Structures are given as structure tokens and as C-alpha cells.
Amino acid sequence: MSTAPDPLAGGLAAAAARVLGTADPWEKTATSRAAAAAWFAAREAGETPEIGRAAPPDFPARPERPALLDPRAVPRRRTGTRAGRAALLHAIAHIELNAVDLHWDIVARFSDTRLPTGFFDDWVRAADEESKHFGLLSDRLEAHETPYGALPAHAGMWRSAAATAADLMGRLAVVPMVLEARGLDVTPDMIAMFERAGDAESVAALKVIYAEEVGHVAYGSKWFHFLCGRHDLDPKETFHGLVRRYFDGALRPPFNDEKRAEAGLPLDFYWPLADAR
Numbered sequence: 001m002s003t004a005p006d007p008l009a010g011g012l013a014a015a016a017a018r019v020l021g022t023a024d025p026w027e028k029t030a031t032s033r034a035a036a037a038a039w040f041a042a043r044e045a046g047e048t049p050e051i052g053r054a055a056p057p058d059f060p061a062r063p064e065r066p067a068l069l070d071p072r073a074v075p076r077r078r079t080g081t082r083a084g085r086a087a088l089l090h091a092i093a094h095i096e097l098n099a100v101d102l103h104w105d106i107v108a109r110f111s112d113t114r115l116p117t118g119f120f121d122d123w124v125r126a127a128d129e130e131s132k133h134f135g136l137l138s139d140r141l142e143a144h145e146t147p148y149g150a151l152p153a154h155a156g157m158w159r160s161a162a163a164t165a166a167d168l169m170g171r172l173a174v175v176p177m178v179l180e181a182r183g184l185d186v187t188p189d190m191i192a193m194f195e196r197a198g199d200a201e202s203v204a205a206l207k208v209i210y211a212e213e214v215g216h217v218a219y220g221s222k223w224f225h226f227l228c229g230r231h232d233l234d235p236k237e238t239f240h241g242l243v244r245r246y247f248d249g250a251l252r253p254p255f256n257d258e259k260r261a262e263a264g265l266p267l268d269f270y271w272p273l274a275d276a277r
């Protein structure tokens, strides 16, 4: 009798590195969800699986398609057309796939930092949700006859991860607290746009994403504050310094102040970094 391989073989960090090393998006997200399911099954049984150590790749494995283009070279399409909406769904699917890797990268890359088990609970949950988000959008792309990979995508997504590869607090500041918070700002308009287009399935997918992304921003803020406490740092000043160091450019209003507050992001964290133009 053969048994299925243990998704957490070698520890959580090794499982994270396996997700990062998988190029096929559907295999990547399936590997991700299996590791998360094994982690939470153990946690519910009162166990804490080994974290272990792993060296994640500098860049996660990617499929041959989509072609990754310089952000300025990615064609802009009008969202008033069905093709334009498919292109938008494709762009969001690409963001979700990167988010799967970003969350597992936090687990693997900082596995030598002493952190409470709750830190891993949160990022495993976030990675699992991103995997689900990719699946939801992949299904919507199939319905639009534009499967993931059919259009070119943005090559710049890993820049913030690479810049903060040696700085966990910088990673938390820039990835969940800036980039994922930006998702909270822009998603309501996207939902409204798909509502106007009468695409109820895409609206439903985006509503799941919108609700769950609040949690990812909140995890970022929670663990950022935890580390500020550990190192006796002022959270607001530290956040400003890290975002200025690692994030290219100003933050762009309008901000979704209400959802940001729900996610533990105070106004005086992000408004001073806003583009004053």
C-alpha cells in the first residue's frame, strides 16, 4: 500500500520552498493548499509541526506563459469591453499567484528568525487564501476564454520581495502593509465595474478576495507591531523609514480609510507617505 507524500515533509519551511519551486500555477496552488491543510489539521489536533529551515529561491518558479513584460510594456485595455475585463481579471490572477509565493517566501526566508507559532498560522492561512483566490480567478478567466497565461503579465511583482529579502520588518511594511493595503483601496471600484457589466460570478470572486485581504493586511500590521515591540522601536517612525527605503515612490490616494482601519493601519502610517501631487 502506498501512502500519499506528507505535504509537510522536512518541515513547514521546506514545504514553503517546494511551493516556490513549482512553476505550474495550478500545481503550485494545489501544493500550497495541501501544505496548508496539513498544517491546520495538525494545529487543530493540538500539534505544532516542525518549521525547520529552508533556503527559498531568489525568484519563484514561473510557467513559460504568461510572458513577463516590463510594467510599462503591458498593454492597457479599456474595462468597458469584455476583452478589457478579461485582461483585468488576468492581471488580478497574476497578482494572486505572486501573493501565494510572497506568503510562502515569508515562511521560508525568515525561518531562522525566532517567531511565535501564530506567525506561521497567519501566513499559512494567507497563502492558502491566495491559492484559493488564484483558483477563483482562473475559473473566471476560463469563462472569458482567456485562461491564465493567455495574456502578458507584469514582470515587476517580485521587486519588493527581492528588496526586502534580508529584512523581515521591511517585508511586512512593504508587502502586506503597502501593496496588499492598496488592494483594499482599488477592489471596491473593480467590484462595481463587474456589477455594471452584469458579471455576477466575477463580482462574487472579487468579494471573497476583498473580505479575505483585510486579514492579510491585519497580519502584516500585527507582526510588524510585534517586532517593533521586540526591538523597542516606534512603529510609525519605523514604518515610514522602511517604506521610504524599500518602496519605490509615494503611496497613491484615495485610500480606503475604513478598511485600512479594520486591518490595523492607522491614518498617520500611510497619509504622510502619500503622493502630494
Ligand SMILES: [Fe+2]
Residues within 6 Å of the ligand: 096, 099, 129, 130, 133, 209, 213
Ligand atoms: Fe489575494
Ligand SMILES: [Fe+2]
Residues within 6 Å of the ligand: 099, 126, 130, 180, 213, 216
Ligand atoms: Fe493577500
